[in-house]
Amino acid sequence: MTENSSLLTAAADASRHAAARQTVIARNIANADTPGFVAQDVVPFSRVMTADTDRFAIRNTRSGHMAGGSGVDPRVVVDSSALGAATPDGNTVSIEDQMVRAADARQQHDLALTLYRKSLDIMRIGLGRG
């Protein structure tokens, strides 16, 4: 039961991360023609299981990541100018690159929501209401 609940937390965290990434990508695309705008991205969502305990533990990309709610800014914004050369006006947004990243964010969001839903299903079965 406890494992399941931390799985739910992990799924919620992953979907929050995907939403934050979508926001940053939408901002990049909105500024695709703004002179001097540098494309940004969030730090990839990564989690590891710690070796010392057998419980799920999430390594945060920022402090307070698990706090939840939108009051805390969940993103660590970094330069993402991996693809596409800067235009003469200093803009580094490549729409193709952003589309790939957006598809990735969408996929991560879907994955997180599916995980959440399935965890809820398992809890429901455990309660005998499956």
Place this chain on the structure above:
Amino acid sequence: MSDLLSAMQSSVSGMTAQSTRLRVSSENIANADTPGYHGKMVRFQETIGADGTARVSTAAPELSNQAVERIYAPGHPLADAEGYYDGSNVSLMVEIADARQAQRSYEANLKMFDQARAMSSSLLDLLRR
């Protein structure tokens, strides 16, 4: 959820900015043959809204400083002593390329809006169970 809402707001501001650019571009094309007309250009800038949402907006249009075309037409009412009058400085090729780029960027913003909407509705689907 609020992240997705601000993503949608960013996309909407992008669409608004691109449609302003398209409007200015079409004004330029409409006036391509107006004597003495100077083409307008909009400049995009990033702004942060009151709610902390990143948006893009257009600054006031600036006049293009390209030289106006000198057209030889001795019979024209505006022609000077040598038979020339000032045309517009609008380059149709540049304007059409600009309009096409505005359209493509608009579509990209629309796609992002649609994706944020789909993501938030799938999030709300969790509540519907």
